[in-house]
Amino acid sequence: MDDLRATLGRRLDSYRAALFDFLRIPSVSARSEHAADTRRAAEWVRNRMEGSGLEASILETGGHPVALGEWRGAGPDAPTLLIYGHYDVQPPEPLDLWTSPPFEPQVRDGRIYARGAADDKGQLFLHLAALDVMLETRGTLPVNVVVVAEGEEEVGSPNLLPFLERHRDRLAADAVVISDSAMFAPGLPSVLFSLRGLAYTEIRVRSAASDLHSGAYGGPVPNAGTELARILATFHDDRGRIQVPGFYDAVVEWDDETRKGISELPFSEEDFRGGVGARGLTGEAGYTVLERLWIRPTCEVNGLLSGYTGEGAKTVLPAEAMAKVSFRLVPDQDPSTIVEQVRKHVAEVASPSVSVEVVELHGGNPWRARLEGPYFEAARGALQDAFGVEPVLTGEGGSIPIVSDFERVLQAPAILLGFALPGANMHAPDEWFPEAHLEKGIHTLLAFMERVGNPGD
Numbered sequence: 001m002d003d004l005r006a007t008l009g010r011r012l013d014s015y016r017a018a019l020f021d022f023l024r025i026p027s028v029s030a031r032s033e034h035a036a037d038t039r040r041a042a043e044w045v046r047n048r049m050e051g052s053g054l055e056a057s058i059l060e061t062g063g064h065p066v067a068l069g070e071w072r073g074a075g076p077d078a079p080t081l082l083i084y085g086h087y088d089v090q091p092p093e094p095l096d097l098w099t100s101p102p103f104e105p106q107v108r109d110g111r112i113y114a115r116g117a118a119d120d121k122g123q124l125f126l127h128l129a130a131l132d133v134m135l136e137t138r139g140t141l142p143v144n145v146v147v148v149a150e151g152e153e154e155v156g157s158p159n160l161l162p163f164l165e166r167h168r169d170r171l172a173a174d175a176v177v178i179s180d181s182a183m184f185a186p187g188l189p190s191v192l193f194s195l196r197g198l199a200y201t202e203i204r205v206r207s208a209a210s211d212l213h214s215g216a217y218g219g220p221v222p223n224a225g226t227e228l229a230r231i232l233a234t235f236h237d238d239r240g241r242i243q244v245p246g247f248y249d250a251v252v253e254w255d256d257e258t259r260k261g262i263s264e265l266p267f268s269e270e271d272f273r274g275g276v277g278a279r280g281l282t283g284e285a286g287y288t289v290l291e292r293l294w295i296r297p298t299c300e301v302n303g304l305l306s307g308y309t310g311e312g313a314k315t316v317l318p319a320e321a322m323a324k325v326s327f328r329l330v331p332d333q334d335p336s337t338i339v340e341q342v343r344k345h346v347a348e349v350a351s352p353s354v355s356v357e358v359v360e361l362h363g364g365n366p367w368r369a370r371l372e373g374p375y376f377e378a379a380r381g382a383l384q385d386a387f388g389v390e391p392v393l394t395g396e397g398g399s400i401p402i403v404s405d406f407e408r409v410l411q412a413p414a415i416l417l418g419f420a421l422p423g424a425n426m427h428a429p430d431e432w433f434p435e436a437h438l439e440k441g442i443h444t445l446l447a448f449m450e451r452v453g454n455p456g457d
Contacts, residue, residue: 001385001446001447001450003137003138004133004134004137004138004446004450005443005446006137007133007136007137008133008439008442008443008446009439011129011132011133011136012438012439015125015129015132015438015442016435016438018048018125018129019105019112019121019122019125019438020105020114021044022041022044022045022048022087022116022121022125023103023105023112023114023115023116023117023121023122024103024104024105024114025037025040025041025044025103026089026092026102026103026115027040027041027087027088027089027116027151028088028089028090028091028092028154029063029064029088029089029151029152029153029154029155030090030091030154030155031091035064038064038087038088038151039064039065039151041087041088041121041151042058042064042065042066042067042087042149042151043058043067044087045067045069045087045124045128045149046058046067046068046069048128048132049067049069049128049131049147051132052128052131052132052135052136053071053135054069054070054071054131054145054147055069055070055071056068056069056070056147059163059167061152061159061160061162061163062158062159062162063151063152063155063158063159064088064150064151064152064159065151066148066149066150066151066160066163067087067147067149067151068146068147068148068149069145069146069147069149070145070146070147071131071135071141071144071145072144072145073140073141073144074140074141074142074143074144074453075144078142078143078144078453079143079144079174079175079452079453080143080144080145080146080172080173080174081143081144081145081146081173081174081175081176081177081449081452082145082146082147082148082171082173082175082176082177082406082410082412083127083145083146083147083148083176083177083178084148084149084150084176084177084178084402084406085120085123085124085127085147085148085149085150085178085179085180086120086124086149086150086151086152086153086154086180087120087121087124087149087150087151088150088151088152088153088154088155089115089116089119089121089154090115090119090154090426090427092115092429094429095429097429097430098429098430099113099430100113102114102115102429102431103115105117107435110434110435110436111432111433111434111435112432112433112434112435112438113430113431113432114431114432115431116431117424117431117432117433118182118420118424118425118426118431118432118433119180119420119424119426119427119431120153120179120180122419122420122433122438123179123180123418123419123420123433123441124149124179126179126419126438126441126442126445127147127177127179127445128147129442130442130445130446130449131145131147133442133446134446134449141449141453142449142450142452142453142454143449143452143453146170146171146173148171150163153180153402156362156401157401157402160402160405161402161405161409164405164406164409164410165409168409168410171410172410173410173412174375174412175375175412175413175414175415175452176403176406176407176410176412176413176414176415177414177415177417177445177448178400178403178414178415178416178417179416179417179418179419179441179445180400180416180418181396181400181416181418181420182396182418182419182420182421182422182424183418183419183420183421183422184265184392184394184422185266185421185422186421186434187387187389188266188387188389188391188392189383189384189386189387189389189391189392189419189444190383190391190392190393190394190418191369191376191379191380191383191391191392191393191394191415191416191417192369192393192394192395192396192416192418193258193368193369193371193393193394193395194294194295194330194331194366194367194368194369194395194396195366195367195395195396195398195399195400195403195416196294196297196298196328196329196330196366196395196396196397196398196399197328197329197330197333197335197363197364197365197366197367197399197401197404198326198327198328198329198335198362198363198364198399198401199326199327199329199335199336199338199339199342199360199363200302200324200325200326200327200360200361200362200363201324201325201326201327201339201342201358201359201360201361202322202323202324202325202358202359202361203228203231203232203322203323203324203325203346203356203357203358203359204320204321204322204356204357204358204359205224205227205228205231205320205321205322205350205354205355205356206224206319206320206354206355206356207221207222207223207224207227207317207318207319207320207321207353207354207355208221208222208224208317208319209319210319211307211308211316211317211318211319212316212317212319213315213316213317214315214316214317215315217317218317221317222351222353222354223317223318224306224318224319224320224321224354225306225307225318225321227321227350227351227353227354227356228304228306228321228322228323230349230351231346231349231350231356232301232323232325234345234349235299235325236299239284239285239286240282240283240284240285241284241285242297242298242299242327243345244299244338244341244342244345245341245344245345246341247297247338247341248297250332250333250334250337251297251330251331251332251333252330252331252332252368254295258295258393259291259295261392261393262288262290262291262294262295262395263288265290265392265394267289267290269281269288269289272289275423283296283298284296284298290395293395293397294394294395294396294397295330295395296330297327297328297329297330297333298327298328299325299326299327300325300326300327300328301323301324301325302324302325302326303322303323303324304321304322304323304324305321305322305323306318306320306321306322307321324361325342327342328397328399329365329366330366331366331367331368332366333366334365335363335364335365336360336363338363339358339360339363342358343358346358363401364399364400364401364402364404365401365404365405366399366404367400367403367404367407367414369413369414369415369416370413371393373413374452374455375413375415375452376413376415377451378448378451378452378455379391379415379417379448381447381451382417382444382445382447382448382450382451383417383444385443385444385447386440386441386443386444386447387440387444396416400416403416417444417445417448419433419434419437419440419441419444420433420434420437421434421437
């Protein structure tokens with residue numbers, strides 16, 4: 001590793017400059033006006049891989065393209081790693097809450113601030129740089145590599161699963177490596193053992209043909225806002241347990257060893273409460289905060305709309321009401337099953353005086369890691385090499401639905417090595433990535449390739 005670290009040290013400033021060029025591209029996949037920018041980001045990734053010595057191409061999908069890189073010089077007997085990341089980013093709004101422009105990277109207090117710095121351009125770049133270091137230093141890699149960089153992760157990856165299935169033979173790999181998450185704490189690296197899935201719904205209530213005068217009609221005519229509120233109130237009991245019949249039927253209870261490991265992590269519930277500015281914490285009784293975040297499902301209202309919400313008074317009886325309600329899921333809950341259970345529950349509790357519709361918006365499966373095997377051990381060892389401490393095992397409350405798709409389609413374990421930090425403002429103004437992790441992340445990925453390709457050394 002000494003030769004690789006020497007090259008990394010020599011090239012670190014140029015890598016930082018290259019990352020900043022990448023971050024300047026406003027590749028907002030959700031906005032049609034940024035379609036050309038999003039393609040430009042894909043071409044940037046392809047050109048970067050070509051410059052390092054990979055065979056690289058742009059492959060079209062039904063939406064934004066995939067930048068594909070391949071290096072197969074290690075031979076048919078060597079392991080193959082598939083590296084996945086995404087070059088698209090979230091919209092930057094609200095712009096007035098950014099300290100510096102979102103697509104003009106700045107370093108402040110040891111942090112790189114820019115949209116995509118943590119999610120996921122910065123972390124994808126770590127892999128591109130690690131490949132570049134090793135190929136420049138040694139002219140070869142100890143493993144075969146396939147890089148899949150997509151441009152639709154921030155809009156739900158609608159075309160990635162068909163892409164995987166269409167190119168499954170070309171993408172065949174022994175393990176999938178993903179860096180799109182965070183470490184547990186500064187100085188404490190982690191390997192993810194779980195991701196929650198998602199079932200996202202919209203509940204629509206209609207009570208009359210139009211809004212009505214609340215004095216002339218209030219009382220006998222049902223109120224869509226009131227009826228929606230009553231429906232939402234039936235989703236939880238007073239101990240935070242979800243009351244949709246059958247909701248917990250497929251939930252896999254975690255073992256005592258995993259729960260013990262979670263309890264031993266250096267975590268303060270009071271600091272967590274203070275960090276989010278809440279007066280108190282809620283959730284399912286009988287579980288700690290981290291357990292509620294990582295290994296228990298949830299039901300959350302994400303948005304409400306009904307009646308008059310402008311300035312001043314307008315005494316109307318709303319004819320329509322809408323709520324966006326999401327369910328974070330854990331193994332082995334199925335998103336489609338959950339949506340059907342929600343539909344049945346809503347139909348049973350709704351008043352017959354209103355019409356109610358539950359619309360499925362999108363979803364994704366939960367994921368649970370295989371905490372064993374050579375790739376898992378290589379990841380733990382590589383993190384310890386770079387950070388000097390033994391990594392911890394952590395969960396993630398959010399969702400990366402494509403992880404379980406990768407495992408299912410390619411029949412290969414997924415290894416999630418994240419290098420962002422908690423509070424990195426992913427999807428929010430002033431998104432940031434720790435500047436020191438540019439070097440430490442590349443070091444980790446170099447060590448990971450070494451350990452996978454040369455397990456006896």
